[in-house]
Amino acid sequence: MSIILGIETSCDETAAAVIIDGQRIASNVVASQIDLHAQYGGVYPEVASRAHVEAIDPVVRQALTDAALSIDRLDAIAVTRGPGLVGSLLVGISYAKGLALMSGKPLLGINHLEGHIYSLWLTQPLQEANFPVVVLIVSGGHTELVLMRGHGVYERLGGTLDDAAGEAFDKVGRVLGLPFPGGPNIQRTAEAGQADAYQFPRAKRDQSFDFSFSGLKTAVLREVTRTSPKGPHGEKGVTLKEGVSVADAAASFQAALVDALVEKTVRAAQTYDANEILLAGGVSANALLRTQIKNTAQLPVRYPPLNLCTDNAAMIAAAAHHRFAAGQRDSIAFDVLPTWPLSRLSHAPLDA
Amino acid sequence: MPILKAGELDLISHSAEQTHRLGQRLGALLRPGDVICLSGELAAGKTVFSSGIGDGWGAAEPVVSPTYTLVHQHRREADDAMLYHLDCYRLIGPDDADSIEFDDLIDSSAVLVIEWPERIEARLPRERLWIHLRTVDATHRALSFVPNGMRYFGLVEQFRTRVLGD
Numbered sequence: 001m002s003i004i005l006g007i008e009t010s011c012d013e014t015a016a017a018v019i020i021d022g023q024r025i026a027s028n029v030v031a032s033q034i035d036l037h038a039q040y041g042g043v044y045p046e047v048a049s050r051a052h053v054e055a056i057d058p059v060v061r062q063a064l065t066d067a068a069l070s071i072d073r074l075d076a077i078a079v080t081r082g083p084g085l086v087g088s089l090l091v092g093i094s095y096a097k098g099l100a101l102m103s104g105k106p107l108l109g110i111n112h113l114e115g116h117i118y119s120l121w122l123t124q125p126l127q128e129a130n131f132p133v134v135v136l137i138v139s140g141g142h143t144e145l146v147l148m149r150g151h152g153v154y155e156r157l158g159g160t161l162d163d164a165a166g167e168a169f170d171k172v173g174r175v176l177g178l179p180f181p182g183g184p185n186i187q188r189t190a191e192a193g194q195a196d197a198y199q200f201p202r203a204k205r206d207q208s209f210d211f212s213f214s215g216l217k218t219a220v221l222r223e224v225t226r227t228s229p230k231g232p233h234g235e236k237g238v239t240l241k242e243g244v245s246v247a248d249a250a251a252s253f254q255a256a257l258v259d260a261l262v263e264k265t266v267r268a269a270q271t272y273d274a275n276e277i278l279l280a281g282g283v284s285a286n287a288l289l290r291t292q293i294k295n296t297a298q299l300p301v302r303y304p305p306l307n308l309c310t311d312n313a314a315m316i317a318a319a320a321h322h323r324f325a326a327g328q329r330d331s332i333a334f335d336v337l338p339t340w341p342l343s344r345l346s347h348a349p350l351d352a
Numbered sequence: 353m354p355i356l357k358a359g360e361l362d363l364i365s366h367s368a369e370q371t372h373r374l375g376q377r378l379g380a381l382l383r384p385g386d387v388i389c390l391s392g393e394l395a396a397g398k399t400v401f402s403s404g405i406g407d408g409w410g411a412a413e414p415v416v417s418p419t420y421t422l423v424h425q426h427r428r429e430a431d432d433a434m435l436y437h438l439d440c441y442r443l444i445g446p447d448d449a450d451s452i453e454f455d456d457l458i459d460s461s462a463v464l465v466i467e468w469p470e471r472i473e474a475r476l477p478r479e480r481l482w483i484h485l486r487t488v489d490a491t492h493r494a495l496s497f498v499p500n501g502m503r504y505f506g507l508v509e510q511f512r513t514r515v516l517g518d
């Protein structure tokens with residue numbers, strides 16, 4: 001049995017959670033900064049770091065209180081080491097190191113993407129994965145297709161060549177004049193629109209498992225905006241064309257993006273004889289993506305509950321469970337890794 | 353009366369693929385400590401050009417949009433050289449450059465490729481290559497190269513030769 005405190009501050013959520021055996025949620029606290037950043041239309045790093053500093057101590061205390069546990073009952077402390085915003089990551093890492101020093105508990109630095117994958121192990125009742133599985137991690141910063149043959153064994157099949165899916169949602173949302181974050185707001189707006197109103201480009205038409213969303217972004221911009229040259233370099237003043245239906249544009253954009261995600265993910269699962277498809281990350285909350293991939297794949301498709309799609313610390317503690325059981329203990333002096341692809345994780349199988 | 357100032361270069365790219373290839377040619381010429389600034393509006397091709405730079409330079413992993421984490425670190429297998437790819441869109445003013453430890457990046461002798469450099473212009477080194485990308489139409493992009501400092505005049509000259517011939 002393991003009782004692990006997870007701490008996550010890689011972007012704009014300050015989060016702490018206590019997880020038992022990598023699957024049972026004893027507590028899960030998330031302090032969101034969305035309202036703080038919405039006024040700027042994106043996550044601003046200085047604002048994020050300051051907000052983390054203010055929130056981290058009360059959030060961790062709340063997680064321990066909710067779990068009705070004191071620090072000495074913990075087996076380990078796990079914290080997101082990367083990837084993410086360096087200033088934000090450092091707040092969580094510094095706090096976790098202080099806590100580990102003070103309590104003498106082992107410390108583990110966890111990869112945020114591996115965390116997203118392990119959000120799938122937090123559903124009750126627990127469903128162990130039927131390996132090999134294909135995992136699509138889609139969020140504001142990442143779009144990765146991963147083949148997972150066992151715990152801790154990842155093979156990257158492909159990923160975005162330019163923008164992440166969530167980033168495309170945010171950027172197109174901005175163009176359409178919708179509030180931040182783009183994902184939920186485009187989904188809501190799209191409900192009143194026609195998905196075939198615009199024929200936006202689909203997947204990269206090749207046999208790779210890579211994605212490209214910059215062409216889609218460019219196409220949306222071209223269809224719905226008018227350019228009014230200004231400035232010394234002729235920068236565009238971007239305004240919506242008259243008569244453009246924001247709902248139609250949102251629905252058509254969302255349909256094109258989801259088509260691309262579904263096509264590549266399902267083909268990857270067929271190619272590698274996967275037994276299941278797992279979705280994770282903030283964009284896996286998208287209703288159209290969930291429905292369409294279930295209707296298309298001839299395989300079981302699983303995704304986390306809505307509150308575990310976006311960033312949280314429960315998933316960090318869940319990922320740490322397998323590494324802790326396999327003997328991983330990190331030095332108190334470990335560095336932050338703002339860039340840390342799954343491909344640079346150790347690929348020793350974790351027996352848990 | 354010359355149309356361009358001495359050392360400057362204007363090009364039209366006919367497609368995203370060509371923008372990528374132009375980036376590759378430039379990337380292959382970069383040395384430790386070079387600073388490349390890429391300005392231009394949304395969808396002007398900054399990330400496509402950066403991705404080409406990464407390929408030409410020899411990045412171990414594909415260079416993709418750094419928008420989310422603001423800074424991507426890339427390593428070259430051959431000599432362990434580093435390239436940092438920055439998106440400064442969400443840095444409101446020059447002081448925000450501290451939140452990504454910008455001075456450490458400048459001092460690191462890595463190659464810096466900076467999107468939205470105008471956001472932190474006051475913090476940029478005076479000597480740099482500034483490239484402005486502009487959307488002409490659906491597929492065409494105009495690229496203007498403006499070097500500052502001897503190193504970058506030389507770099508643009510080398511690049512011109514590689515792309516346009518002698």
